[in-house]
Amino acid sequence: MKLRGLYAITDSQLLAGKFLPYVEAALEGGVTLLQYRDKSQDDSRRLREAEALAELCERYKTQLIINDDAELAARLGVGVHLGQTDGPLTPARTLLGRNAIIGSTCHAQLDLAEQAAREGASYVAFGRFFNSVTKPGVPAADIALLEQARTRIKLPICVIGGITLDNAAPLVAHGASLLAVIHGLFGADSTQEVTRRARAFNALFASA
Numbered sequence: 001m002k003l004r005g006l007y008a009i010t011d012s013q014l015l016a017g018k019f020l021p022y023v024e025a026a027l028e029g030g031v032t033l034l035q036y037r038d039k040s041q042d043d044s045r046r047l048r049e050a051e052a053l054a055e056l057c058e059r060y061k062t063q064l065i066i067n068d069d070a071e072l073a074a075r076l077g078v079g080v081h082l083g084q085t086d087g088p089l090t091p092a093r094t095l096l097g098r099n100a101i102i103g104s105t106c107h108a109q110l111d112l113a114e115q116a117a118r119e120g121a122s123y124v125a126f127g128r129f130f131n132s133v134t135k136p137g138v139p140a141a142d143i144a145l146l147e148q149a150r151t152r153i154k155l156p157i158c159v160i161g162g163i164t165l166d167n168a169a170p171l172v173a174h175g176a177s178l179l180a181v182i183h184g185l186f187g188a189d190s191t192q193e194v195t196r197r198a199r200a201f202n203a204l205f206a207s208a
C-alpha cells in the first residue's frame with residue numbers, strides 16, 4: 001500500500017461530542033491513514049473508541065493506526081505509531097507482523113530516522129513544522145531537514161505539527177508523503193468543512 005496523502009489524527013478534547021461524525025466526515029473526503037490518539041488512561045473507553053474507528057476504517061478502506069499502544073494495535077489487528085518514549089520498534093514489529101504499518105516519531109533528527117528504518121519502521125515522522133495548538137513546545141523541524149531526509153531515508157516521510165491548508169503545499173513539494181494533521185482538519189465548524197478540508201489536503205498530492 002502506498003503511504004501518501006492525508007494522515008488524520010484524532011484528538012479527544014477537540015472531538016468531544018462529535019467524535020465519530022467528524023472522523024467519518026474526514027474519511028468521506030479521503031484519508032490514507034487515520035490515527036487514534038487518546039492520551040487518557042481510560043482503557044475501556046480507548047478500546048471502545050478504537051473498535052468503533054476500526055469498523056469505520058474497514059468501511060472506508062482506510063488504514064487505522066493506534067498511537068502509543070502496540071498491545072491495543074495487536075488486539076485490533078491494525079498499525080501503531082511509536083514516539084521515542086513509547087517502547088522499541090523491533091518487538092512491536094514482531095508483535096504486529098511484517099505487514100503492519102509502524103510509524104516512528106523522529107522529531108528533527110535524521111539519525112533517529114535512520115535508526116527507525118533499520119528497526120523496521122514503515123514511515124518516519126518529522127515535526128513540528130509550524131506552531132501547534134495541540135502540542136505546543138515540541139522541537140522544531142524545517143524544510144532543509146526534509147530535503148536531507150528525502151535523500152538519506154528510503155521510507156515514506158510524514159510531517160506533523162501545525163499543518164493547515166495554508167502552509168502544507170511546500171512540505172509536499174519538498175518530499176513529504178504524509179501530512180499528519182489534527183487541528184487543521186478537525187478544528188472545523190461542521191462535518192461538511194471537515195470533508196472539504198480532507199479533499200483539499202489530498203488535492204495537494206495530485207498536483208505535486
Ligand SMILES: Cc1ncc(COP(=O)(O)OP(=O)(O)O)c(N)n1
Pocket residue numbers: 007035037067068081082083084085086103104105125126127158160180
Ligand atoms: C504521525 C505522528 N507523528 C508524530 C507523533 C508524535 O508522537 P509522540 O512523540 O509519541 O507524541 P504523542 O503523540 O504520543 O503525544 C504522532 N503521534 N503521530
Ligand SMILES: Cc1nc(C(=O)O)sc1CCOP(=O)(O)O
Pocket residue numbers: 105107126127128129131132133134135138139160161162163180181182183184
Ligand atoms: C502529536 C504531535 N506530535 C508532534 C511532533 O512534532 O512530534 S506535533 C503534534 C500535534 C499535531 O497536531 P496539530 O496538527 O493540531 O498541530
Ligand SMILES: [Mg+2]
Pocket residue numbers: 067068081082083086
Ligand atoms: Mg507517543
